[in-house]
Amino acid sequence: MRRTRTLKDILWALAMAGLVAGMFRLWFGLGATTNLTDAVPWGLWKILNMIAGVAISTSGFTIGFLVYVLKLERFRPLMKPAILLAFLGYGCSCLALLFDIGLPFRFWHPFLMWNEHSFLFEVFWCVILYFTVTAIELGPTIFEKLRIERVAEYLHSIAFGVVVVGISLSSLHHSSLGSLFLVTPQRLHPLWYSSLLPLFFIISAMGAGMMFIVLIKILYARLYNRESVFGPKGEETIFLAPLSERKAGNGNHRSVGRDMPMLIGLASIAVSILGVFGILQIIDLLVSGSWRALIAGTWESWLFGLEMILLAGLPSFLVWNPRTRRSPTALGMAAFSACSGLMLNRLDVGIFGYFRNAGAFYFPSLAEWALSIGVIAAAGLAFLFFVENFPIFDEEWRNRRKDMGVFRASFDSLSRVWNTALSSGLERTTVIAVLVIPLAWGIMYPMYSRADGIEAIEPAVGLDITRTELCIDGNKTGVTTNFPHADHRERLGGESSCRSCHHMSLPGDETTACFRCHRQMVQSTLIFDHTGHTRAVAESEQLKGIHPSNHSCAVCHHEGEAKSAESSKPCLDCHKEDTAWAERSDGEDDLAYAVSYMEAMHNNCIPCHREKAEEVDRKTLGDCSTCHRSLVARQIVSETLVPDDH
Amino acid sequence: MEAWLDFARGPLFAFTFGIMLAGLCRQVALQIYFLSVNKGRRLKEVPWMTMVRDSLSWVIPIRHIEPGTKIFSIASFLMHIGLIIVPLFLLDHVVRWERFLGLNLPAIGKGVADILTLLTIACSLLLLAYRTFRARHRMVSGPMDYFLLMLLLLPFVSGYLAAHPAINPAPWDVMMLTHILSAEALFIMVPASKLAHVVLFFFDRISAVHWQLRPGAGDKVAEALFGEEAKI
Amino acid sequence: METATVLPAAIPATEMTETPSRRVFPYHLLERPDDELVDRFLEAFGRVLEFTDYKPLLDSYRRSNTKCNRCAVACPVLQASGDPKDIPCYRTNLLLDIYERYFTLDGWFKSRLTNAFELTEEIIDEMGDIFYRCTACRRCTRVCPLGFDHGLITRLGRYLLSLIGIVPKALQVSVQEQLEGETHNTSKVPRAGLIDVLEFLAEEMEEMLGVELEFPTDKVDRDYVFFCAVSDYLMEPDTLMGNAAVLYASGDWDRWTIGLCNYDGINYGLFYSDWHLENIIKQLVSEVDRLRGRNILIGECGHASRAAHDFVPTFMGRKAPPVLNFMEYTLDCIRKGRITLDPNVITERVTYHDPCNIARSGWIIEQPREIIRSFIGDFVEMTPKGSDNLCCGGGGGLVSIDEMHEFRMEIAGKMKAEQLRQTGAEIVVAPCANCKKQLKELVDYYELPCRVMGLHDLILQAIEIPGGISPMERKEQAALYAI
Amino acid sequence: MKGILVDVTKCSGCERCVAACITENDSDPVRAHMDRVLTKDGLSENRLLSVLSVDDGRFARKSCMHCLEPSCVSACLVGGITKTPEGPVIYDPDKCIGCRYCMLACPFTIPRYEWQETTPFMRKCEMCFERVKDGLDPACVEACPHGALLFGERDDLLRVAYSRIASGNDVYLPRVWGENEFGGTSVLYISDVDLSPIGWPEPDVESIPSMTEPLITKTPIIGMSVASSLLGVNWIIRRRMKLQNEIAGSGETTISTEATSPAETAGSVGPDRSDQKGGEGA
Structure with missing residues (x-):
């Protein structure tokens, strides 16, 4: 039980991190939280969770086919888990998709607004219908547990029909998922683009889906019911001794769990399908002539090779080799390899294959990883919930469930505190929440809150209720200055003196001329109005007849004169006095810099202060520390800003 | 130093503040969960109004100033006033709240803030003195009580000094970093220490509910400890 | 605010000694178990946390x-003893420290x-001492800014101690x-003994009130199944007769009964153990069900x-029968005019002591005062009174511990x-068996100029019995006997 | 069916069309200017039209080509993009759910997304559909000072294009971009330089919907055939099992050669199954 508990805690932590990521995605938008761009519009959420997630959840339809249609009764015990996996896989795909689409609140649109020419439309409907089908198939298990026998019996009676409908829907949309990428013949890398994509998708999904349920069954056995797969002794080796040696009876005879023959049978079928997939893939490469790309030695060709080995090669080797296939560990490795190969294949087709055309690279952002994994973790939790509370797998372990354990005096180990003091799941989960959510928040909030850049237009001035003082944070960097507002007003002559200062514009003040350039005080701005120039040239009576192309600048801006290309220089060269505060030599784009609010304020305040300092004979009035009250500021100033003053 | 200040003001603040919020939410959630699930059927009988009334009566605790603890009561009351008002409504903090959470709070003037800060510092020192010099207080105080009180003093003292350069012995940013870091340490301590009474002071009043023991629990405990045929 | 002004400044001006000599009271233990005390305490604590609802509270x-x-x-204990170990908060902290150290993550x-707190046998001994120095009056709860129920924590501490045999x-x-x-x-009164007592009381009442009756x-x-502290049958017959007189005078004589299988209202489980509390309650209710x-x-x-x-x-949920204190019943009769009390019989100055369990922790504060005011002219209040009342000093089961x-x-x-x-009252009314016993001992010990009586002792004197001897006549008779 | 003819030889790259487009579409000019520098091809959600340098001194506009059989229209699952009879391919933001399949589907990578918004929409050139409905020229055509853009019926434009090519003294390359590529587009180009830098493919590329439509129209048939073949296979297997049971029950061994073990049954239907999947994929 301890291992399950630890697993659950980890899953909760991941799911909560995903929750935070999802929150930020809804709060700040797609652009801020993901690394998606116009060049790579489909990212991890769609490809990994939706396309690969659905592909790997084919178990429901393949096992249904084997059990109901082909009447292979020996696979019957895997039926319920397969349906559960399909249900959860589709559910988690839909959940991730909800975050991925730009306008999640319109998820219902495809129900009403149809475009039957779209593959995505077909995928949508098949997925929704098949999700319903899996829910119906899962129904009897749940209703039996809830003691609603009549519904359960009814659902049981229509099971065959439902399975047939489900298989049809499944085969439709698995191929449609491949067809989604048929529309991009120009863009997808030729290694992956093929007119047979729908066929490849459905075959690989069938094979890997079977492997996935083998993997889940083995993992489940490790967690709950070890003997059913690993046998009473439960040894774990990859290579077994050759059969001949074991038959010799030298004590190396190995007892295997009773479910192993079933799993080996399923894996053999899966591997056959994957082998067919591999052969088809190679034939297709040869026929279409894309095999040249395979030997080109680009990273795509390596990726393709890796994918083929993971998906078809390694599993085939492990399952076909009689020395390995009877070992649960080796079988698990084969299954894992096939599943990861399938994932890689879908990521290739959906993401990596587009890099060459788009000329851009995409690596998922933290939030994308967090949400993707979080959704999967949530599905894992749901899986554990179902297998623990409903008769999905065999139920032997339930009978062996022991007492929680006696409170011994060794109250000191952390695991003891973690498992006894925090005995209720709620308490443990809330502790995880308290640790994980702020951590994820603390990491992601600063990362994403600034990314949308909308904040910067808000005023940088705080005002107290007595209006005696202002708190100014011009550059929004957190360095604030307290400004005695009431004092200034009084000193400048009371009510009528407002305009002597308030001709300056505040950030976001759109009524004054300053806004034209200092539109976003903090961000870089572009001052040169190219449109205005071209329009002026074209409309000018004086310049009639002159061709206003890009080469026409020289008509006005003669060589050697001011405002010509030769004599142009960075803003910094002229506005040096305005930008003395910041180091501008960091190699950023010169175009970007204009006077910031802080610098504008400095230029307005400091001269006046210096002037007044003379008048009222208070030497320190012009110092930085008058406003900033920081000794460091004074040091910086004495070194940089006013070297010639002292 | 600038980088440190930025880090302390940015991610670290978000993280520690989040820890505080999440931790306090956890406390409240567990209490409400307990009331609604463990005591399920009696949730309506929880004396909510009594709890609210009792809690509010301590907001202005004039009725509660006992003769034996007059100075102590008044000092702790004043300290709490400063503790709540200054971090929330000081002008510099208001700007930060607005930036950070979008809260638009009114700000108090600098003079008021100074007075409250000094009052809080003085009262905290008084409480510290009580804990140090009075035997009865010493008796119930552990290391954590002294530590928390001093940790509480730190942001107030450093903040005051940072705002008044004339009496500030250290560089401004050192003071400011101390101010921020100590406040963040306090944030982390809030849900993990007795400071959690910022929210729990409300729930501590439901002892009437806790007196309603769980039926059958005594028998189960006895059975677990003494075996099935437990005798009195 | 006035509540505490009258408290004598019991703490000496010189500071209290910080570590008084450790006084363990082994004499009030059945036997102090010696083996693995700490381990067993922690196991008991763990089990209690597992099965009960104390965890959120702690x-x-x-x-x-x-x-x-x-x-x-x-x-009041601390005021009198000056021993800082009697500070309610200190006592509560003993338990909370153990909880925090051994049953929480941050602990x-x-x-x-840090240099951690460790539970030792000395600490368990100390708990055994100071948890039984508290009278569980819950007066501290009323001044706690956070509303801590120190009485509940003390009770939990006693429960845990009782689980390892310290009781x-x-x-x-x-x-x-x-x-x-x-x-x-609790007093080992056999059934035959009870019947004898009841017959004796019936004769006594016949003689006193002039009516013939049988319990x-x-x-x-x-309608009513009557339980009282079983010690009343032996030590406070006047109270019982007062109760009976009220029932007789109100005409409800046919509506009440005393069970013969279980006639004890005492429930010491309230003071120290959930387990016993629940079982005694079940026993009580089963008797009611039987009848x-x-x-x-x-x-x-x-x-x-x-x-x-x-x-x-x-513990009983929906099928629980309603519970009445006799004073509520009496007050109801007075209000409805079913009994009349002669206001001229009692002439002494009377004061009323609020028992903590029904005043501060319960629901009976004004009812007895209304009864008293209805037939007693010279009634003075104690200060403090009502919910702020001082404990008699025998609460929390201490009064039963002769040691x-x-x-x-x-x-x-x-x-x-x-x-x-x-x-300055001559009669102290204390409607509680525990309080009565403790107050009587106090009066003897301090040689106070007053008598301790139950409320129904007074009612017995003042009640008008239809068809019986009138109260004034009875008083004269009593005076004659006294001579 | 209206269209735009772009004469690359006449374009000076002045970007007045871009300015007009920004004004017409109410974009943020500052951001549009920034995006010109920041994006690869000058297109962004604020800049639906850009002018790219395709050769030395030659500029060509890049924007939506308004295909005759648009890939985006067939891709959009809610039918939010439509090809109007007037020519423009227009976008209905009220239907969009933000799936971004149109961005993947477009062979010219024209659709752009408002990544910075919390409620983002797709943006693309709509050939000023409102103006076109009112009988006006699109804003860019109107703004062009050099006559490099020509607006009119597509057939007329094609005629004009070929006449220009014919009368141009071999200045023009003998190809009208947009006549047949991807099934033809409403925006046509004639040029004296190669236009592949702005995304034009080889001339014989067929339209994407023409590749996908036949497949998708077969969907119901495939679904039905899968279901019916499943039922058929199941019927056969059941029957064989039933017969087998009868044989086992009657104890006769004479026709045991026909009885098959379950494993053989599975093997025998194996090829059957894979054939059937292959059929639906193709």
Whole structure:
């Protein structure tokens, strides 16, 4: 039980991190939280969770086919888990998709607004219908547990029909998922683009889906019911001794769990399908002539090779080799390899294959990883919930469930505190929440809150209720200055003196001329109005007849004169006095810099202060520390800003 | 130093503040969960109004100033006033709240803030003195009580000094970093220490509910400890 | 604010000694178990946390445990003893520290980071000492800014101690007799003895009131099943006769009964153990069920009233019969005019002592005062009174522990004695068996100029019995006998 | 069916069309200017039209080509993009759910997304559909000072294009971009330089919907055939099992050669199954 508990805690932590990521995605938008761009519009959420997630959840339809249609009764015990996996896989795909689409609140649109020419439309409907089908198939298990026998019996009676409908829907949309990428013949890398994509998708999904349920069954056995797969002794080796040696009876005879023959049978079928997939893939490469790309030695060709080995090669080797296939560990490795190969294949087709055309690279952002994994973790939790509370797998372990354990005096180990003091799941989960959510928040909030850049237009001035003082944070960097507002007003002559200062514009003040350039005080701005120039040239009576192309600048801006290309220089060269505060030599784009609010304020305040300092004979009035009250500021100033003053 | 200040003001603040919020939410959630699930059927009988009334009566605790603890009561009351008002409504903090959470709070003037800060510092020192010099207080105080009180003093003292350069012995940013870091340490301590009474002071009043023991629990405990045929 | 002004400044101006000599009271233990005390305590604690609802309470308390020490001014024991170990907060912290250290995550971290608190046998001994120095009056709860229920924590501490065998002998023996003995009551009063007492009381009343009556025992289908502290049958017959007189005068003589299988209202489980509390309550209710009674009527007893009133619904749920204290019944009769009390009989100055269990922790504050005002002219209040009342010094089961007599007199009851002296009353009405016993001992010990009586003792004197001797005549008769 | 003819030889790259487009579409000019520098091809959600340098001194506009059989229209699952009879391919933001399949589907990578918004929409050139409905020229055509853009009926434009090519003294390359590529587009180009830098493919590329439509129209048939073949296979297997049971029950061994073990049954239907999947994929 301890291992399950630890697993659950980890899953909760991941799911909560995903929750935070999802929150930020809804709060700040797609652009801020993901690394998606116009060049790579489909990212991890769609490809990994939706396309690969659905592909790997084919178990429901393949096992249904084997059990109901082909009447292979020996696979019957895997039926319920397969349906559960399909249900959860589709559910988690839909959940991730909800975050991925730009306008999640319109998820219902495809129900009403149809475009039957779209593959995505077909995928949508098949997925929704098949999700319903899996829910119906899962129904009897749940209703039996809830003691609603009549519904359960009814659902049981229509099971065959439902399975047939489900298989049809499944085969439709698995191929449609491949067809989604048929529309991009120009863009997808030729290694992956093929007119047979729908066929490849459905075959690989069938094979890997079977492997996935083998993997889940083995993992489940490790967690709950070890003997059913690993046998009473439960040894774990990859290579077994050759059969001949074991038959010799030298004590190396190995007892295997009773479910192993079933799993080996399923894996053999899966591997056959994957082998067919591999052969088809190679034939297709040869026929279409894309095999040249395979030997080109680009990273795509390596990726393709890796994918083929993971998906078809390694599993085939492990399952076909009689020395390995009877070992649960080796079988698990084969299954894992096939599943990861399938994932890689879908990521290739959906993401990596587009890099060459788009000329851009995409690596998922933290939030994308967090949400993707979080959704999967949530599905894992749901899986554990179902297998623990409903008769999905065999139920032997339930009978062996022991007492929680006696409170011994060794109250000191952390695991003891973690498992006894925090005995209720709620308490443990809330502790995880308290640790994980702020951590994820603390990491992601600063990362994403600034990314949308909308904040910067808000005023940088705080005002107290007595209006005696202002708190100014011009550059929004957190360095604030307290400004005695009431004092200034009084000193400048009371009510009528407002305009002597308030001709300056505040950030976001759109009524004054300053806004034209200092539109976003903090961000870089572009001052040169190219449109205005071209329009002026074209409309000018004086310049009639002159061709206003890009080469026409020289008509006005003669060589050697001011405002010509030769004599142009960075803003910094002229506005040096305005930008003395910041180091501008960091190699950023010169175009970007204009006077910031802080610098504008400095230029307005400091001269006046210096002037007044003379008048009222208070030497320190012009110092930085008058406003900033920081000794460091004074040091910086004495070194940089006013070297010639002292 | 600038980088440190930025880090302390940015991610670290978000993280520690989040820890505080999440931790306090956890406390409240567990209490409400307990009331609604463990005591399920009696949730309506929880004396909510009594709890609210009792809690509010301590907001202005004039009725509660006992003769034996007059100075102590008044000092702790004043300290709490400063503790709540200054971090929330000081002008510099208001700007930060607005930036950070979008809260638009009114700000108090600098003079008021100074007075409250000094009052809080003085009262905290008084409480510290009580804990140090009075035997009865010493008796119930552990290391954590002294530590928390001093940790509480730190942001107030450093903040005051940072705002008044004339009496500030250290560089401004050192003071400011101390101010921020100590406040963040306090944030982390809030849900993990007795400071959690910022929210729990409300729930501590439901002892009437806790007196309603769980039926059958005594028998189960006895059975677990003494075996099935437990005798009195 | 006035509440505490009258408190004598019991703390000496010179500071209290910080570590007084450790006084463990082994004499009130059945036997102090010696082996693996710490381990067994922790196991018991763990089991209690597992099966009961104390965990959220402890969690909440330990997290808002500000230790402001304001409870110290409210504790009568502390005021009298001056021993800082009697600070309610200190006592609560003993348990909370153990909880935090051994049953929480941050306690684990703290123990790794700092020089951790470790539970030792000395601490368990100390708990055994100071948890039984508290009278569980819950006066401190009223001044705690956070509303800590120190009484509840003390009770939990006693429960945990009882699970490892540390429990006062008197309580243990009584409860054992009540639950597993043949007589099913704490004072080992056999059924025959009870019947004898009731016959004797009937004769006594016949003689005194001039009416013929017989106590109804084991009658089924009655409205009221009567329970009182079983000691009343032996030590406070006047109270019982007063109760009977009220029932007779109101015409409800056919509506009540006394069960013969289980006639003890006492519930020491309220003081120290959930387990016993629940089982005693179940025993009580099963007796009511056996008699098919409709209401539980508790005699003049504080903790019996509270235990039945609060915990019958808690443990029995919906099928719980309603619980009445006899004073409520009497007041109801007076209000409806079913009994009349002669206001001229009692001429002495009377004061009323609020038993903590029904006043502060219960629901009976104004009812007895209304009864008293209806027939007593010279009634003075104590200060403080009502919910702020001082404990008699024998609460929390201490009054049953004879070995603690000196403690009860010298420390726990000191403030109360002072308070009684200040009222100048001749009769102290204490409608609680525990309080009565403790106050009587206090009056003897401090030689106070007053008598301690139950409320129904007075009513017995003043009640008009239809068809019987009138109260004034009875008074004259009594005066004659006295001569 | 209206269209735009772009004469690359006449374009000076002045970007007045871009300015007009920004004004017409109410974009943020500052951001549009920034995006010109920041994006690869000058297109962004604020800049639906850009002018790219395709050769030395030659500029060509890049924007939506308004295909005759648009890939985006067939891709959009809610039918939010439509090809109007007037020519423009227009976008209905009220239907969009933000799936971004149109961005993947467009062979010219024209659709752009408002990544910075919390409620983002797709943006693309709509050939000023409102103006076109009112009989006006699109804003860019109107703004062009050099006559490099020509607006009119597509057939007329094609005629003009070929006449220009014919009368141009071999200045023009003998190809009208947009006549047949991807099934033809409403925006046509004639040029004296190669236009592949702005995304034009080889001339014989067929339209994407023409590749996908036949497949998708077969969907119901495939679904039905899968279901019916499943039922058929199941019927056969059941029957064989039933017969086998009868044989086992009657104890006769004479026709045991026909009885098959379950494993053989599975093997025998194996090829059957894979054939059937292959059929639906193709």
